[in-house]
Amino acid sequence: MKEIAGIRPMRLWSRSAKSRGKTIALVPTMGFLHEGHLSLLRRARKEADAVVMSIFVNPLQFGPREDFGTYPRDIKRDRTLARREGCDVLFVPSARQMYPKDFLTKVSVEGLQDTLCGASRPGHFTGVCTVVLKLVNIVEPHTVLFGQKDAQQAVILKRMLKDLNVDVRVIVCPTLRERDGLALSSRNRYLSTRERESALAISQSLFAARKLIRGGERSADRIRRMIRNTLSRNGISRVDYVAVVDARELVPLSTIRGDVLIAVAARVGGARLIDNIRVRV
Protein backbone atom coordinates (compact mmCIF):
# COMPACT_ATOMS: atom_id res chain seq x y z
CA MET A 1 0.00 0.00 0.00
CA LYS A 2 1.22 3.44 -0.98
CA GLU A 3 0.74 6.41 1.33
CA ILE A 4 0.40 9.79 -0.36
CA ALA A 5 0.20 13.10 1.45
CA GLY A 6 0.47 15.58 -1.41
CA ILE A 7 -2.40 16.65 -3.64
CA ARG A 8 -0.32 16.73 -6.80
CA PRO A 9 1.31 13.30 -6.23
CA MET A 10 -2.17 11.88 -5.55
CA ARG A 11 -3.52 13.25 -8.82
CA LEU A 12 -0.48 12.00 -10.73
CA TRP A 13 -0.87 8.52 -9.24
CA SER A 14 -4.51 8.43 -10.35
CA ARG A 15 -3.74 9.74 -13.82
CA SER A 16 -1.04 7.16 -14.23
CA ALA A 17 -3.28 4.31 -13.05
CA LYS A 18 -6.04 5.46 -15.40
CA SER A 19 -3.65 5.77 -18.32
CA ARG A 20 -2.90 2.08 -17.76
CA GLY A 21 -6.61 1.38 -18.11
CA LYS A 22 -7.33 0.91 -14.42
CA THR A 23 -10.57 1.94 -12.80
CA ILE A 24 -10.36 3.69 -9.43
CA ALA A 25 -12.68 3.68 -6.43
CA LEU A 26 -12.45 6.29 -3.69
CA VAL A 27 -13.51 5.75 -0.08
CA PRO A 28 -13.41 9.12 1.73
CA THR A 29 -13.15 8.79 5.52
CA MET A 30 -12.12 10.71 8.63
CA GLY A 31 -10.08 7.72 9.79
CA PHE A 32 -10.30 5.83 13.08
CA LEU A 33 -11.47 2.98 10.92
CA HIS A 34 -14.03 0.43 12.05
CA GLU A 35 -15.72 -2.48 10.30
CA GLY A 36 -18.09 -0.05 8.57
CA HIS A 37 -15.21 1.65 6.76
CA LEU A 38 -13.63 -1.70 6.01
CA SER A 39 -16.84 -2.93 4.43
CA LEU A 40 -16.65 0.09 2.10
CA LEU A 41 -13.07 -0.86 1.23
CA ARG A 42 -14.13 -4.42 0.47
CA ARG A 43 -16.96 -3.26 -1.74
CA ALA A 44 -14.61 -0.79 -3.45
CA ARG A 45 -12.22 -3.61 -4.29
CA LYS A 46 -15.07 -5.44 -6.01
CA GLU A 47 -16.04 -2.35 -8.00
CA ALA A 48 -12.66 -1.11 -9.26
CA ASP A 49 -9.11 -2.16 -10.12
CA ALA A 50 -7.53 0.21 -7.62
CA VAL A 51 -8.80 1.53 -4.31
CA VAL A 52 -7.91 4.86 -2.74
CA MET A 53 -8.96 5.56 0.83
CA SER A 54 -8.63 9.11 2.04
CA ILE A 55 -8.23 9.90 5.72
CA PHE A 56 -8.84 13.53 6.52
CA VAL A 57 -10.49 14.90 9.63
CA ASN A 58 -12.12 17.82 7.86
CA PRO A 59 -12.14 20.95 10.04
CA LEU A 60 -14.72 22.58 7.74
CA GLN A 61 -17.48 20.17 8.77
CA PHE A 62 -17.14 20.66 12.52
CA GLY A 63 -18.95 23.48 14.29
CA PRO A 64 -17.03 25.73 16.71
CA ARG A 65 -18.34 23.82 19.73
CA GLU A 66 -18.04 20.36 18.20
CA ASP A 67 -15.46 17.63 18.67
CA PHE A 68 -12.89 18.45 15.97
CA GLY A 69 -10.05 18.60 18.49
CA THR A 70 -10.99 15.39 20.28
CA TYR A 71 -12.25 13.41 17.27
CA PRO A 72 -10.48 10.03 17.62
CA ARG A 73 -7.42 9.56 15.45
CA ASP A 74 -5.13 6.53 15.11
CA ILE A 75 -3.30 6.67 11.82
CA LYS A 76 -1.01 3.74 12.70
CA ARG A 77 -3.92 1.41 13.30
CA ASP A 78 -5.77 2.81 10.24
CA ARG A 79 -2.73 2.09 8.09
CA THR A 80 -2.58 -1.53 9.23
CA LEU A 81 -6.30 -2.09 8.72
CA ALA A 82 -6.39 -0.44 5.30
CA ARG A 83 -3.38 -2.43 4.11
CA ARG A 84 -4.94 -5.65 5.34
CA GLU A 85 -8.05 -4.94 3.25
CA GLY A 86 -6.02 -4.45 0.10
CA CYS A 87 -6.26 -0.68 -0.11
CA ASP A 88 -3.85 0.54 -2.82
CA VAL A 89 -3.39 4.13 -1.73
CA LEU A 90 -3.94 5.81 1.59
CA PHE A 91 -4.39 9.50 0.82
CA VAL A 92 -3.65 11.63 3.89
CA PRO A 93 -3.57 15.30 2.92
CA SER A 94 -2.83 17.98 5.50
CA ALA A 95 -5.39 20.65 6.42
CA ARG A 96 -2.92 23.30 5.30
CA GLN A 97 -2.82 21.79 1.85
CA MET A 98 -6.57 21.25 1.60
CA TYR A 99 -7.38 24.71 2.93
CA PRO A 100 -4.59 27.16 2.18
CA LYS A 101 -4.86 30.58 3.81
CA ASP A 102 -6.71 32.15 0.88
CA PHE A 103 -9.34 29.38 0.68
CA LEU A 104 -12.86 30.81 0.30
CA THR A 105 -15.06 28.43 -1.72
CA LYS A 106 -18.13 26.69 -0.35
CA VAL A 107 -20.37 24.08 -1.92
CA SER A 108 -23.84 23.57 -0.55
CA VAL A 109 -27.02 21.72 -1.38
CA GLU A 110 -29.79 24.07 -0.35
CA GLY A 111 -32.90 22.62 1.20
CA LEU A 112 -31.51 19.13 1.75
CA GLN A 113 -28.84 20.40 4.09
CA ASP A 114 -30.86 22.51 6.50
CA THR A 115 -33.00 19.70 7.88
CA LEU A 116 -32.22 16.72 10.19
CA CYS A 117 -28.52 16.84 11.19
CA GLY A 118 -28.11 20.10 9.30
CA ALA A 119 -30.60 21.84 11.59
CA SER A 120 -28.46 21.26 14.67
CA ARG A 121 -25.13 21.42 12.85
CA PRO A 122 -25.22 24.61 10.75
CA GLY A 123 -22.53 24.59 8.06
CA HIS A 124 -21.80 20.90 8.60
CA PHE A 125 -22.95 19.68 5.19
CA THR A 126 -21.39 22.62 3.39
CA GLY A 127 -18.13 21.41 4.91
CA VAL A 128 -18.84 17.84 3.84
CA CYS A 129 -19.82 18.80 0.27
CA THR A 130 -16.80 21.03 -0.14
CA VAL A 131 -14.28 18.48 1.06
CA VAL A 132 -15.79 15.57 -0.87
CA LEU A 133 -15.87 17.58 -4.10
CA LYS A 134 -12.21 18.46 -3.52
CA LEU A 135 -11.28 14.83 -2.85
CA VAL A 136 -13.17 13.64 -5.93
CA ASN A 137 -11.48 16.32 -8.04
CA ILE A 138 -8.07 15.31 -6.75
CA VAL A 139 -8.44 11.53 -7.03
CA GLU A 140 -10.71 11.58 -10.10
CA PRO A 141 -12.21 8.17 -9.28
CA HIS A 142 -14.74 6.26 -11.39
CA THR A 143 -16.62 5.29 -8.25
CA VAL A 144 -16.98 6.84 -4.83
CA LEU A 145 -18.43 4.99 -1.85
CA PHE A 146 -20.36 6.35 1.12
CA GLY A 147 -22.02 4.66 4.09
CA GLN A 148 -25.78 4.54 4.63
CA LYS A 149 -25.13 5.22 8.34
CA ASP A 150 -24.74 8.87 7.40
CA ALA A 151 -27.97 8.79 5.40
CA GLN A 152 -28.44 12.51 4.93
CA GLN A 153 -24.81 12.92 3.95
CA ALA A 154 -25.18 10.24 1.28
CA VAL A 155 -28.33 11.86 -0.12
CA ILE A 156 -26.71 15.31 -0.20
CA LEU A 157 -23.44 14.14 -1.74
CA LYS A 158 -25.23 12.18 -4.44
CA ARG A 159 -27.28 15.23 -5.35
CA MET A 160 -24.24 17.53 -5.26
CA LEU A 161 -22.22 15.30 -7.59
CA LYS A 162 -25.16 14.93 -9.97
CA ASP A 163 -26.03 18.65 -9.92
CA LEU A 164 -22.44 19.63 -10.67
CA ASN A 165 -22.10 17.07 -13.49
CA VAL A 166 -19.25 15.26 -11.79
CA ASP A 167 -18.83 12.06 -13.76
CA VAL A 168 -18.53 9.60 -10.89
CA ARG A 169 -20.62 6.64 -9.86
CA VAL A 170 -21.90 6.75 -6.28
CA ILE A 171 -22.37 3.59 -4.23
CA VAL A 172 -24.01 3.78 -0.81
CA CYS A 173 -23.16 0.78 1.39
CA PRO A 174 -25.33 -0.63 4.19
CA THR A 175 -24.80 0.34 7.81
CA LEU A 176 -22.73 -2.12 9.80
CA ARG A 177 -23.86 -2.95 13.31
CA GLU A 178 -22.61 -4.61 16.47
CA ARG A 179 -24.29 -7.92 17.26
CA ASP A 180 -26.77 -6.18 19.52
CA GLY A 181 -27.71 -3.69 16.80
CA LEU A 182 -25.68 -0.59 17.70
CA ALA A 183 -24.57 1.11 14.48
CA LEU A 184 -20.80 1.24 14.14
CA SER A 185 -19.39 4.73 14.57
CA SER A 186 -16.04 6.21 15.50
CA ARG A 187 -17.95 8.20 18.12
CA ASN A 188 -19.09 5.05 19.96
CA ARG A 189 -15.77 5.17 21.73
CA TYR A 190 -17.02 8.20 23.66
CA LEU A 191 -19.60 5.93 25.39
CA SER A 192 -19.24 4.48 28.88
CA THR A 193 -20.60 0.96 29.43
CA ARG A 194 -23.86 2.35 30.84
CA GLU A 195 -24.23 4.91 28.07
CA ARG A 196 -23.61 2.25 25.47
CA GLU A 197 -26.48 0.30 26.97
CA SER A 198 -28.95 3.19 26.67
CA ALA A 199 -27.61 3.94 23.18
CA LEU A 200 -28.99 0.58 22.12
CA ALA A 201 -32.48 2.06 22.33
CA ILE A 202 -31.74 4.01 19.14
CA SER A 203 -31.31 1.03 16.85
CA GLN A 204 -33.94 -0.97 18.73
CA SER A 205 -36.56 1.73 18.24
CA LEU A 206 -35.72 1.84 14.52
CA PHE A 207 -36.08 -1.93 14.19
CA ALA A 208 -39.39 -1.72 16.05
CA ALA A 209 -40.52 0.99 13.62
CA ARG A 210 -39.70 -1.23 10.67
CA LYS A 211 -41.64 -4.06 12.23
CA LEU A 212 -44.68 -1.85 12.80
CA ILE A 213 -44.59 -0.59 9.23
CA ARG A 214 -44.25 -4.09 7.86
CA GLY A 215 -47.23 -4.96 10.02
CA GLY A 216 -49.28 -2.27 8.27
CA GLU A 217 -48.68 0.93 10.28
CA ARG A 218 -48.90 3.96 7.94
CA SER A 219 -48.97 6.90 10.34
CA ALA A 220 -45.62 8.67 10.46
CA ASP A 221 -46.72 10.45 13.62
CA ARG A 222 -47.36 7.23 15.50
CA ILE A 223 -43.93 5.93 14.39
CA ARG A 224 -42.23 9.12 15.57
CA ARG A 225 -44.04 8.95 18.90
CA MET A 226 -43.16 5.30 19.41
CA ILE A 227 -39.46 6.03 18.77
CA ARG A 228 -39.42 9.05 21.10
CA ASN A 229 -41.11 7.01 23.83
CA THR A 230 -38.61 4.17 23.45
CA LEU A 231 -35.68 6.58 23.65
CA SER A 232 -37.08 8.37 26.66
CA ARG A 233 -37.85 5.10 28.49
CA ASN A 234 -34.17 4.21 28.04
CA GLY A 235 -32.90 7.46 29.49
CA ILE A 236 -32.21 9.24 26.20
CA SER A 237 -33.69 12.69 26.68
CA ARG A 238 -31.49 14.86 24.50
CA VAL A 239 -33.01 13.93 21.15
CA ASP A 240 -31.96 16.11 18.19
CA TYR A 241 -34.60 14.68 15.91
CA VAL A 242 -36.76 11.68 15.13
CA ALA A 243 -37.56 11.95 11.43
CA VAL A 244 -39.80 10.03 9.06
CA VAL A 245 -39.03 11.50 5.65
CA ASP A 246 -38.94 10.81 1.94
CA ALA A 247 -35.60 9.04 1.39
CA ARG A 248 -34.61 11.22 -1.56
CA GLU A 249 -35.98 14.67 -0.77
CA LEU A 250 -35.81 14.37 3.04
CA VAL A 251 -39.27 15.95 3.30
CA PRO A 252 -41.33 14.93 6.38
CA LEU A 253 -44.10 12.45 5.62
CA SER A 254 -47.45 12.16 7.30
CA THR A 255 -48.37 8.91 5.57
CA ILE A 256 -45.73 6.23 5.20
CA ARG A 257 -45.46 5.49 1.52
CA GLY A 258 -42.74 5.00 -1.09
CA ASP A 259 -39.06 5.04 -0.19
CA VAL A 260 -38.99 6.10 3.44
CA LEU A 261 -36.07 7.08 5.65
CA ILE A 262 -36.49 6.87 9.41
CA ALA A 263 -33.64 8.64 11.14
CA VAL A 264 -32.68 9.47 14.69
CA ALA A 265 -30.04 11.73 16.22
CA ALA A 266 -29.57 11.89 19.96
CA ARG A 267 -26.97 12.75 22.52
CA VAL A 268 -25.88 9.96 24.82
CA GLY A 269 -23.28 11.07 27.33
CA GLY A 270 -20.67 13.02 25.44
CA ALA A 271 -21.52 11.48 22.08
CA ARG A 272 -23.92 12.64 19.39
CA LEU A 273 -25.14 9.42 17.78
CA ILE A 274 -27.10 8.98 14.58
CA ASP A 275 -28.79 5.96 13.05
CA ASN A 276 -31.42 5.25 10.42
CA ILE A 277 -33.28 2.62 8.48
CA ARG A 278 -34.88 2.71 5.07
CA VAL A 279 -38.23 1.07 4.42
CA ARG A 280 -39.85 0.69 1.04
CA VAL A 281 -43.63 0.54 1.19
Place this chain on the structure above:
Amino acid sequence: MKEIAGIRPMRLWSRSAKSRGKTIALVPTMGFLHEGHLSLLRRARKEADAVVMSIFVNPLQFGPREDFGTYPRDIKRDRTLARREGCDVLFVPSARQMYPKDFLTKVSVEGLQDTLCGASRPGHFTGVCTVVLKLVNIVEPHTVLFGQKDAQQAVILKRMLKDLNVDVRVIVCPTLRERDGLALSSRNRYLSTRERESALAISQSLFAARKLIRGGERSADRIRRMIRNTLSRNGISRVDYVAVVDARELVPLSTIRGDVLIAVAARVGGARLIDNIRVRV
Protein backbone atom coordinates in the same frame (compact mmCIF):
# COMPACT_ATOMS: atom_id res chain seq x y z
CA MET B 1 -18.11 23.25 -36.52
CA LYS B 2 -20.17 20.81 -34.51
CA GLU B 3 -23.15 21.98 -32.49
CA ILE B 4 -23.93 19.94 -29.38
CA ALA B 5 -26.94 20.48 -27.14
CA GLY B 6 -26.76 17.45 -24.86
CA ILE B 7 -24.58 17.19 -21.77
CA ARG B 8 -23.67 13.56 -22.37
CA PRO B 9 -22.82 13.98 -26.07
CA MET B 10 -20.65 16.98 -25.09
CA ARG B 11 -18.74 14.93 -22.53
CA LEU B 12 -18.32 12.05 -24.96
CA TRP B 13 -16.98 14.38 -27.64
CA SER B 14 -14.41 15.76 -25.18
CA ARG B 15 -13.40 12.33 -23.95
CA SER B 16 -12.95 11.14 -27.50
CA ALA B 17 -10.87 14.18 -28.48
CA LYS B 18 -8.71 13.74 -25.39
CA SER B 19 -8.25 10.03 -26.03
CA ARG B 20 -6.78 11.07 -29.39
CA GLY B 21 -4.27 13.19 -27.52
CA LYS B 22 -5.96 16.53 -28.19
CA THR B 23 -5.97 19.41 -25.73
CA ILE B 24 -9.23 21.30 -25.27
CA ALA B 25 -9.94 24.94 -24.46
CA LEU B 26 -13.34 26.10 -23.24
CA VAL B 27 -14.74 29.60 -23.74
CA PRO B 28 -17.93 29.92 -21.67
CA THR B 29 -20.24 32.71 -22.89
CA MET B 30 -23.83 33.88 -22.75
CA GLY B 31 -23.80 34.39 -26.52
CA PHE B 32 -24.64 37.53 -28.50
CA LEU B 33 -20.99 37.45 -29.44
CA HIS B 34 -18.90 40.54 -29.99
CA GLU B 35 -15.21 41.05 -30.75
CA GLY B 36 -14.39 40.48 -27.08
CA HIS B 37 -15.72 36.92 -27.22
CA LEU B 38 -14.03 36.38 -30.57
CA SER B 39 -10.69 37.46 -29.12
CA LEU B 40 -11.14 34.72 -26.49
CA LEU B 41 -11.82 32.21 -29.27
CA ARG B 42 -8.68 33.28 -31.11
CA ARG B 43 -6.58 32.98 -27.99
CA ALA B 44 -8.16 29.59 -27.24
CA ARG B 45 -7.14 28.35 -30.68
CA LYS B 46 -3.55 29.28 -29.90
CA GLU B 47 -3.65 27.48 -26.56
CA ALA B 48 -5.30 24.16 -27.46
CA ASP B 49 -5.91 21.71 -30.28
CA ALA B 50 -9.68 21.97 -30.04
CA VAL B 51 -11.92 24.83 -28.96
CA VAL B 52 -15.33 24.51 -27.35
CA MET B 53 -17.46 27.62 -26.93
CA SER B 54 -20.52 27.32 -24.73
CA ILE B 55 -23.49 29.61 -25.18
CA PHE B 56 -25.85 29.53 -22.23
CA VAL B 57 -27.79 32.46 -20.83
CA ASN B 58 -27.60 31.29 -17.25
CA PRO B 59 -30.81 32.03 -15.36
CA LEU B 60 -29.06 31.36 -12.03
CA GLN B 61 -26.88 34.46 -12.31
CA PHE B 62 -29.70 36.94 -12.95
CA GLY B 63 -31.57 38.56 -10.09
CA PRO B 64 -35.39 38.57 -10.11
CA ARG B 65 -35.48 42.17 -11.37
CA GLU B 66 -32.62 41.83 -13.83
CA ASP B 67 -32.57 41.43 -17.60
CA PHE B 68 -32.65 37.64 -18.01
CA GLY B 69 -35.76 37.79 -20.21
CA THR B 70 -34.49 40.60 -22.41
CA TYR B 71 -30.81 39.68 -22.47
CA PRO B 72 -29.90 39.84 -26.18
CA ARG B 73 -29.79 36.53 -28.00
CA ASP B 74 -28.91 35.77 -31.64
CA ILE B 75 -27.84 32.18 -31.98
CA LYS B 76 -27.79 32.30 -35.80
CA ARG B 77 -25.32 35.15 -35.87
CA ASP B 78 -23.31 33.58 -33.01
CA ARG B 79 -23.06 30.36 -34.98
CA THR B 80 -21.69 32.15 -38.04
CA LEU B 81 -19.18 34.14 -36.02
CA ALA B 82 -17.97 31.16 -34.01
CA ARG B 83 -17.56 29.05 -37.13
CA ARG B 84 -15.62 31.81 -38.82
CA GLU B 85 -13.17 31.90 -35.89
CA GLY B 86 -12.51 28.18 -36.13
CA CYS B 87 -14.51 27.10 -33.09
CA ASP B 88 -14.74 23.29 -33.12
CA VAL B 89 -17.79 22.78 -30.94
CA LEU B 90 -20.61 25.14 -30.04
CA PHE B 91 -22.11 23.76 -26.83
CA VAL B 92 -25.66 25.01 -26.36
CA PRO B 93 -27.29 23.17 -23.45
CA SER B 94 -30.88 23.92 -22.43
CA ALA B 95 -31.76 25.37 -19.04
CA ARG B 96 -33.87 22.30 -18.36
CA GLN B 97 -30.84 20.09 -18.83
CA MET B 98 -28.52 22.28 -16.83
CA TYR B 99 -31.01 22.78 -14.00
CA PRO B 100 -33.39 19.85 -13.76
CA LYS B 101 -36.31 20.26 -11.37
CA ASP B 102 -34.49 18.70 -8.43
CA PHE B 103 -31.40 20.91 -8.80
CA LEU B 104 -30.24 22.32 -5.45
CA THR B 105 -26.47 22.80 -5.42
CA LYS B 106 -24.74 26.16 -5.10
CA VAL B 107 -21.07 27.06 -5.31
CA SER B 108 -19.88 30.32 -3.81
CA VAL B 109 -16.65 32.11 -3.02
CA GLU B 110 -17.30 33.87 0.24
CA GLY B 111 -15.84 37.30 0.77
CA LEU B 112 -14.82 37.88 -2.83
CA GLN B 113 -18.38 37.68 -4.04
CA ASP B 114 -20.13 40.10 -1.70
CA THR B 115 -18.25 43.21 -2.78
CA LEU B 116 -18.31 45.31 -6.00
CA CYS B 117 -20.86 43.84 -8.43
CA GLY B 118 -21.84 41.23 -5.83
CA ALA B 119 -23.04 43.95 -3.45
CA SER B 120 -25.70 45.16 -5.88
CA ARG B 121 -26.34 41.75 -7.47
CA PRO B 122 -26.86 39.32 -4.57
CA GLY B 123 -26.53 35.71 -5.71
CA HIS B 124 -25.03 36.71 -9.04
CA PHE B 125 -21.59 35.19 -8.51
CA THR B 126 -23.01 32.08 -6.90
CA GLY B 127 -24.87 31.61 -10.18
CA VAL B 128 -21.71 32.25 -12.18
CA CYS B 129 -19.57 29.88 -10.10
CA THR B 130 -22.17 27.14 -10.22
CA VAL B 131 -22.65 27.26 -13.98
CA VAL B 132 -18.95 27.54 -14.78
CA LEU B 133 -18.10 24.60 -12.55
CA LYS B 134 -20.81 22.60 -14.30
CA LEU B 135 -19.53 23.58 -17.75
CA VAL B 136 -15.96 22.74 -16.81
CA ASN B 137 -17.08 19.39 -15.40
CA ILE B 138 -18.99 18.60 -18.57
CA VAL B 139 -16.37 19.70 -21.12
CA GLU B 140 -13.31 18.74 -19.00
CA PRO B 141 -11.06 21.22 -20.78
CA HIS B 142 -7.33 21.69 -20.20
CA THR B 143 -7.77 25.45 -20.40
CA VAL B 144 -10.68 27.79 -19.74
CA LEU B 145 -10.71 31.43 -20.87
CA PHE B 146 -12.41 34.41 -19.26
CA GLY B 147 -12.42 38.11 -20.12
CA GLN B 148 -10.81 40.79 -17.98
CA LYS B 149 -13.86 43.00 -18.66
CA ASP B 150 -15.64 41.00 -15.96
CA ALA B 151 -12.72 41.46 -13.59
CA GLN B 152 -14.41 40.31 -10.39
CA GLN B 153 -15.86 37.30 -12.15
CA ALA B 154 -12.40 36.28 -13.37
CA VAL B 155 -10.91 36.65 -9.87
CA ILE B 156 -13.73 34.65 -8.30
CA LEU B 157 -13.71 31.86 -10.89
CA LYS B 158 -9.93 31.48 -10.67
CA ARG B 159 -10.18 31.14 -6.90
CA MET B 160 -13.12 28.75 -7.10
CA LEU B 161 -11.35 26.41 -9.53
CA LYS B 162 -8.16 26.49 -7.47
CA ASP B 163 -9.98 25.98 -4.15
CA LEU B 164 -11.90 23.00 -5.50
CA ASN B 165 -8.78 21.42 -7.04
CA VAL B 166 -10.19 21.50 -10.54
CA ASP B 167 -7.26 20.69 -12.78
CA VAL B 168 -7.74 23.37 -15.42
CA ARG B 169 -5.55 26.26 -16.54
CA VAL B 170 -7.23 29.65 -16.43
CA ILE B 171 -6.40 32.40 -18.93
CA VAL B 172 -7.84 35.87 -18.49
CA CYS B 173 -7.85 37.87 -21.74
CA PRO B 174 -7.68 41.66 -22.04
CA THR B 175 -10.80 43.80 -22.42
CA LEU B 176 -11.58 44.76 -25.99
CA ARG B 177 -12.73 48.30 -26.64
CA GLU B 178 -14.33 50.39 -29.35
CA ARG B 179 -12.00 52.92 -30.95
CA ASP B 180 -13.21 55.60 -28.57
CA GLY B 181 -12.53 53.43 -25.53
CA LEU B 182 -15.97 52.00 -24.67
CA ALA B 183 -15.51 48.43 -23.39
CA LEU B 184 -17.27 45.89 -25.59
CA SER B 185 -20.34 44.39 -23.94
CA SER B 186 -23.47 42.67 -25.13
CA ARG B 187 -25.34 45.20 -22.99
CA ASN B 188 -24.05 48.16 -25.04
CA ARG B 189 -26.90 47.48 -27.39
CA TYR B 190 -29.29 48.80 -24.75
CA LEU B 191 -27.73 52.31 -25.22
CA SER B 192 -29.23 55.13 -27.29
CA THR B 193 -26.77 57.34 -29.19
CA ARG B 194 -26.83 59.94 -26.41
CA GLU B 195 -26.45 57.35 -23.66
CA ARG B 196 -23.55 55.80 -25.50
CA GLU B 197 -21.88 59.20 -25.47
CA SER B 198 -22.18 59.62 -21.70
CA ALA B 199 -21.13 55.98 -21.23
CA LEU B 200 -17.76 56.97 -22.66
CA ALA B 201 -17.02 58.78 -19.40
CA ILE B 202 -16.57 55.39 -17.73
CA SER B 203 -13.57 54.26 -19.75
CA GLN B 204 -12.22 57.81 -20.00
CA SER B 205 -12.22 58.24 -16.23
CA LEU B 206 -10.39 54.92 -15.88
CA PHE B 207 -7.74 55.97 -18.40
CA ALA B 208 -7.38 59.28 -16.57
CA ALA B 209 -6.91 57.36 -13.31
CA ARG B 210 -4.14 55.29 -14.87
CA LYS B 211 -2.46 58.43 -16.13
CA LEU B 212 -2.61 60.04 -12.67
CA ILE B 213 -1.16 56.93 -11.03
CA ARG B 214 1.61 56.72 -13.58
CA GLY B 215 2.27 60.37 -12.82
CA GLY B 216 2.79 59.51 -9.15
CA GLU B 217 -0.67 59.74 -7.55
CA ARG B 218 -0.91 57.24 -4.65
CA SER B 219 -4.11 58.24 -2.90
CA ALA B 220 -6.94 55.83 -3.71
CA ASP B 221 -9.42 58.33 -2.34
CA ARG B 222 -8.36 61.05 -4.75
CA ILE B 223 -8.61 58.54 -7.63
CA ARG B 224 -12.11 57.52 -6.57
CA ARG B 225 -13.19 61.14 -6.27
CA MET B 226 -11.78 62.04 -9.65
CA ILE B 227 -13.66 59.15 -11.29
CA ARG B 228 -16.94 60.01 -9.55
CA ASN B 229 -16.60 63.64 -10.61
CA THR B 230 -15.90 62.68 -14.22
CA LEU B 231 -18.92 60.39 -14.29
CA SER B 232 -21.19 62.99 -12.71
CA ARG B 233 -20.00 65.74 -15.07
CA ASN B 234 -21.02 63.46 -17.94
CA GLY B 235 -24.51 62.88 -16.61
CA ILE B 236 -23.87 59.47 -15.02
CA SER B 237 -25.48 59.74 -11.61
CA ARG B 238 -26.50 56.19 -10.90
CA VAL B 239 -23.09 54.82 -9.92
CA ASP B 240 -23.06 51.35 -8.33
CA TYR B 241 -19.45 51.61 -7.24
CA VAL B 242 -16.11 53.16 -7.97
CA ALA B 243 -13.56 50.80 -6.49
CA VAL B 244 -9.81 50.90 -6.02
CA VAL B 245 -8.94 47.46 -4.68
CA ASP B 246 -6.25 44.83 -4.46
CA ALA B 247 -6.53 42.93 -7.77
CA ARG B 248 -6.47 39.48 -6.12
CA GLU B 249 -8.32 39.93 -2.84
CA LEU B 250 -10.61 42.77 -3.98
CA VAL B 251 -10.00 44.57 -0.68
CA PRO B 252 -10.28 48.40 -0.82
CA LEU B 253 -6.94 50.21 -0.79
CA SER B 254 -6.13 53.55 0.74
CA THR B 255 -2.63 53.71 -0.75
CA ILE B 256 -2.14 52.65 -4.35
CA ARG B 257 0.47 49.94 -4.28
CA GLY B 258 1.03 46.48 -5.80
CA ASP B 259 -1.40 44.96 -8.26
CA VAL B 260 -4.35 47.33 -8.27
CA LEU B 261 -7.78 46.97 -9.83
CA ILE B 262 -9.79 50.09 -10.53
CA ALA B 263 -13.36 49.19 -11.36
CA VAL B 264 -16.57 51.04 -12.09
CA ALA B 265 -20.20 49.96 -12.38
CA ALA B 266 -22.87 52.45 -13.34
CA ARG B 267 -26.29 52.58 -14.88
CA VAL B 268 -26.62 54.45 -18.13
CA GLY B 269 -30.15 54.49 -19.47
CA GLY B 270 -31.44 50.93 -19.26
CA ALA B 271 -27.99 49.36 -19.13
CA ARG B 272 -25.80 48.45 -16.20
CA LEU B 273 -22.26 48.89 -17.52
CA ILE B 274 -19.00 47.79 -15.93
CA ASP B 275 -15.41 48.49 -16.82
CA ASN B 276 -12.01 48.29 -15.15
CA ILE B 277 -8.29 48.70 -15.54
CA ARG B 278 -5.40 47.08 -13.74
CA VAL B 279 -2.35 49.05 -12.74
CA ARG B 280 0.83 47.59 -11.31
CA VAL B 281 2.72 50.02 -9.09
